[in-house]
Amino acid sequence: xxxxxxxxxxxxxxxxxxxxxxxxxxxxxxxxxxxxxxxxxxxxxxxxxxxxxxxxxxxxxxxxxxxxxxxxxxxxxxxxxxxxxxxxxxxxxxxxxxxxxxxxxxxxxxxxxxxxxxxxxxxxxxxxxxxxxxxxxxxxxxxxxxxxxxxxxxxxxxxxxxxxxxxxxxxxxxxxxxxxxxxxxxxxxxxxxxxxxxxxxxxxxxxxxxxxxxxxxxxxxxxxxxxxxxxxxxxxxxxxxxxxxxxxxxxxxxxxxxxxxxxxxxxxxxxxxxxxxxxxxxxxxxxxxxxxxxxxxxxxxxxxxxxxxxxxxxxxxxxxxxxx
Numbered sequence: 370x371x372x373x374x375x376x377x378x379x380x381x382x383x384x385x386x387x388x389x390x391x392x393x394x395x396x397x398x399x400x401x402x403x404x405x406x407x408x409x410x411x412x413x414x415x416x417x418x419x420x421x422x423x424x425x426x427x428x429x430x431x432x433x434x435x436x437x438x439x440x441x442x443x444x445x446x447x448x449x450x451x452x453x454x455x456x457x458x459x460x461x462x463x464x465x466x467x468x469x470x471x472x473x474x475x476x477x478x479x480x481x482x483x484x485x486x487x488x489x490x491x492x493x494x495x496x497x498x499x500x501x502x503x504x505x506x507x508x509x510x511x512x513x514x515x516x517x518x519x520x521x522x523x524x525x526x527x528x529x530x531x532x533x534x535x536x537x538x539x540x541x542x543x544x545x546x547x548x549x550x551x552x553x554x555x556x557x558x559x560x561x562x563x564x565x566x567x568x569x570x571x572x573x574x575x576x577x578x579x580x581x582x583x584x585x586x587x588x589x590x591x592x593x594x595x596x597x598x599x600x601x602x603x604x605x606x607x608x609x610x611x612x613x614x615x616x617x618x619x620x621x622x623x624x625x626x627x628x629x630x631x632x633x634x635x636x637x638x639x640x641x642x643x644x645x646x647x648x649x650x651x652x653x654x655x656x657x658x659x660x661x662x663x664x665x666x667x668x669x670x671x672x673x674x675x676x677x678x679x680x681x682x683x684x685x686x687x688x689x690x691x692x693x
Contacts, residue, residue: 372511373534373543375566380546385410385553389417390545395467395492396427399477402484403454407447407646410552416445427467431458439620439681446645446684448618453479469493482528490540498531499544500524503551509583510555513572517584589647596652598686599625599634600693602674603662609680610669617645622680625665630655638692643685654689 370378384390387410389401400420404413419441424430430438435455442451457477461467468474469492475485482500489495498504505518508527516523536543554561562574573579601608601624609622634657643650657663662671672680677690 372567372570373536376546376550377536377539377542379554379566380542380549383553384545384549387414390491393492395469395488396461397421398492399457399467399474399480399484399488400454402487403450403479404445406450406484408445413445416442427458427461430455431462435620436681440679443681443687444684448621450479452620467492471495471497487544490544494540496535496537496540498528498535498540499547500528500531501548503555504531504547505583506557507547507551507555507567510560510573510579511567511571513576513578513582515582515584517586519586591644591646592648594648594650596650596685597627597630597655598623598652598689599627599630599655599657600637600690601625601663601665602656602658603671605674606671607674607677608665608669608671609677610666612683617648618683620681621683621686623683623686625669631657631659631663633657633659638689641685641689641692643688650685652685652689654692656693 387401389397392398401413401417404416404420408416420430423441424433433455435452438455439448439451442448442454445451457479460477464473468476471485471489474480474488475482480488486495486497486499489497490499502518505523505527508514508530509516509518512530514526514530516526518527531547534543554565555567560579562568562571562579565571565574568574571579573582607624609624610626611620611622612618630653634655637654637656639653641652641654643652682690
């Protein structure tokens with residue numbers, strides 16, 4: 370049995386039963402792929418269901434206010450995904466429907482080669498191989514490939530190999546099989562080699578290199594960033610502002626961000642650590658209850674504290690609010 374046949378047979382018997390796999394609706398498939406970028410299936414599942422319930426069609430999503438989309442996305446992080454999702458929904462509506470070619474799918478905001486191949490193969494049966502971390506790992510181990518992943522050479526090598534292996538008559542089953550096989554069998558740590566159907570011909574297993582493949586480049590050390598927030602409370606109201614473009618959390622709301630803490634403010638939490646992928650945030654959070662309504666920088670708005678839940682906020686703000 371060939372490598373491709375083994376993967377598709379394994380998927381038929383052991384593939385995960387996920388709700389977006391019970392349909393070929395490109396909208397549902399696309400939504401799942403965007404949510405699952407940088408997100409584990411266990412966490413993304415509930416978000417997919419909430420989005421599908423609130424926005425059952427791409428037209429519903431396109432017509433929604435951005436604030437509502439961001440609020441529904443809250444807690445998933447990487448908020449550019451939500452903004453891109455909203456923009457792409459408007460693109461799809463303007464096109465008159467979901468594009469059915471790889472070029473058309475790739476033209477959508479926030480869709481790269483991997484996502485286009487996943488949507489194209491699953492929704493439209495297009496013969497395009499997906500290549501993500503799971504695929505890198507399975508191919509590197511099975512074929513004994515030591516090219517460091519994350520390099521342009523690796524992307525070219527693994528993409529060409531995956532495309533050669535892709536059965537043109539069942540691209541969806543093969544692609545989803547590769548994803549699931551890497552996620553549940555050929556895992557990064559403690560892979561199930563003893564029960565793996567590919568084990569008899571796996572080079573990494575034969576050569577004792579399972580723990581050494583795939584080869585990864587050393588990750589860059591996260592950059593530290595210090596933030597000082599002042600939560601202003603005056604007569605049941607607080608002041609917040611929307612973060613602008615060109616930085617983290619674009620479009621989300623946060624309390625007063627300042628370098629100078631006003632006299633009379635009380636510390637709530639100091640040095641609160643919040644880890645992002647490429648940076649470590651250290652936040653100081655203060656409570657200030659002035660006798661009169663203070664003047665604040667341009668862009669801040671006063672809202673009732675009871676209405677805070679209606680605003681999409683960074684996870685960091687949610688966490689430190691819990692300390693208040």
